[in-house]
Amino acid sequence: MWIAWTSLSSREDAEGIARQTVEQGLAACVQLDGPIRSTYRWQGQLEQTEEWRLCFKLLPEQAAALEALVHRLHPYEVPEWLCVEAAQVSEKYLSWARSSG
Amino acid sequence: MWIAWTSLSSREDAEGIARQTVEQGLAACVQLDGPIRSTYRWQGQLEQTEEWRLCFKLLPEQAAALEALVHRLHPYEVPEWLCVEAAQVSEKYLSWARSSG
Amino acid sequence: MWIAWTSLSSREDAEGIARQTVEQGLAACVQLDGPIRSTYRWQGQLEQTEEWRLCFKLLPEQAAALEALVHRLHPYEVPEWLCVEAAQVSEKYLSWARSSG
Numbered sequence: 001m002w003i004a005w006t007s008l009s010s011r012e013d014a015e016g017i018a019r020q021t022v023e024q025g026l027a028a029c030v031q032l033d034g035p036i037r038s039t040y041r042w043q044g045q046l047e048q049t050e051e052w053r054l055c056f057k058l059l060p061e062q063a064a065a066l067e068a069l070v071h072r073l074h075p076y077e078v079p080e081w082l083c084v085e086a087a088q089v090s091e092k093y094l095s096w097a098r099s100s101g
Numbered sequence: 102m103w104i105a106w107t108s109l110s111s112r113e114d115a116e117g118i119a120r121q122t123v124e125q126g127l128a129a130c131v132q133l134d135g136p137i138r139s140t141y142r143w144q145g146q147l148e149q150t151e152e153w154r155l156c157f158k159l160l161p162e163q164a165a166a167l168e169a170l171v172h173r174l175h176p177y178e179v180p181e182w183l184c185v186e187a188a189q190v191s192e193k194y195l196s197w198a199r200s201s202g
Numbered sequence: 203m204w205i206a207w208t209s210l211s212s213r214e215d216a217e218g219i220a221r222q223t224v225e226q227g228l229a230a231c232v233q234l235d236g237p238i239r240s241t242y243r244w245q246g247q248l249e250q251t252e253e254w255r256l257c258f259k260l261l262p263e264q265a266a267a268l269e270a271l272v273h274r275l276h277p278y279e280v281p282e283w284l285c286v287e288a289a290q291v292s293e294k295y296l297s298w299a300r301s302s303g
Contacts, residue, residue, distance in 0.1 A: 001183060002289065002290070003106075003183060003185065004290075005205075007233065015138070015140075018138075018140040019140055019147070019149075022140050022141060022142055022147060023147060025142075028141060028142075029139055029140065029141040029181065030139070030140045030141070031108065031137045031138070031139050031140075031152070031154070032137060032138040032139075032140070033134065033135070033137040033138075033154070033235065034235070036233045036234060036235040037217070037220075037233065037234040037235075038231055038232070038233045038234075039217075039220040039221055039224050039231070039232045039233075039234070040224060040230060040231040040232070040302065041224055041227075041230075041302045042302075046221070046224060046225060048221075051233070053233070053235070057181070057183065063290060067290075067292060071292070077294075078294045078295055078297075078298045079292070079294075079295065080231065080259070080295055081291065081292035081294075081295050082203060082205060082259065082288040082290070082291050082292075082295070083288060083289050083290040083291070084185050084205065084286055084287075084288055084289055085185075085289040086183040086184060086185055087103065087184050087185055087186040088103070088105075088164060088168075088183070088184040089182065089183050089184070090168060090172070090180070090182035090183075092178075092179045092180075092182075093179055093180065093181055093182050093183070095179075096179045100141065100142045100143075102284060104207075104284060104286065116239070116241075119239075119241040120241055120248070120250075123241050123242060123243055123248060124248060126243075129242060129243075130240055130241070130242040130282065131240070131241045131242070132209065132238045132239070132240045132241075132253070132255070133238060133239040133240075133241070134235065134236070134238040134239075134255070158282070158284065185286050186286075187284040187285060187286055188204065188285050188286055188287040189204070189206075189265060189269075189284070189285040190283065190284050190285070191269060191273070191281070191283035191284075193279075193280045193281075193283075194280055194281065194282055194283050194284070197280045201242065201243045201244075
């Protein structure tokens with residue numbers, strides 16, 4: 001399985017992405033946490049923004065469609081989108097992810 | 102080293118798992134955060150639950166026993182359990198993890 | 203890209219590390235969350251501490267200098283420092299990370 005993350009400034013938008021990605025069967029589980037404080041550079045300026053973070057648990061075969069849907073729903077010009085591959089997943093959790101996709 | 106995650110609805114249960122896994126030498130450090138909001142499908146229905154998340158830092162050789170203990174203590178039928186392998190760990194942190202196992 | 207984590211007991215110190223690492227071009231983005239509750243063993247005793255967590259998004263070529271700066275600024279004797287390699291990053295996000303380094 002893979003774990004993917006994005007973040008955005010509106011909690012309501014984040015909840016919408018969580019709901020729609022699970023409804024469309026593109027992630028087994030999406031977790032929302034925040035507020036977090038993000039520090040980054042945008043157009044040469046140091047920015048500090050309050051954001052909400054989404055963490056997706058998905059099967060590798062869902063990754064391309066999930067990335068596309070998140071980018072369609074995400075309000076940012078350049079959304080954060082990183083996926084990490086799990087080295088180990090419990091058998092039960094993997095079976096559940098496969099059955100809920 | 103590996104990083105593993107699970108989540109559960111009771112903060113008290115989460116604290117118990119954190120304490121017992123460290124006491125039994127199965128993780129170097131366990132971090133609890135939350136509440137988070139989880140969205141997933143369970144028996145065909147979309148569910149949204151408030152949960153607490155545990156993040157374990159462990160040595161690969163602790164993984165099997167840690168997974169077994171977490172599953173014994175975890176109240177869910179299908180607990181989340183994903184492990185990711187670190188590409189890089191600082192030397193000091195790795196030494197400390199080895200000495201505290 | 204890589205994702206790296208550390209944690210520390212002072213939110214103010216964490217904000218300082220976030221700002222300085224981005225200012226010096228050693229991470230594309232740093233996210234601060236907390237408070238979290240950390241459980242670990244230190245000199246034989248079980249400890250439970252409130253901490254703040256930093257999550258860095260970086261290019262692999264920034265990793266060595268970022269690790270060195272974080273360790274210079276971090277108040278702990280043995281700071282947490284783990285990096286994970288992303289299996290997939292969106293093209294736009296990667297371009298942005300390269301341009302903001």
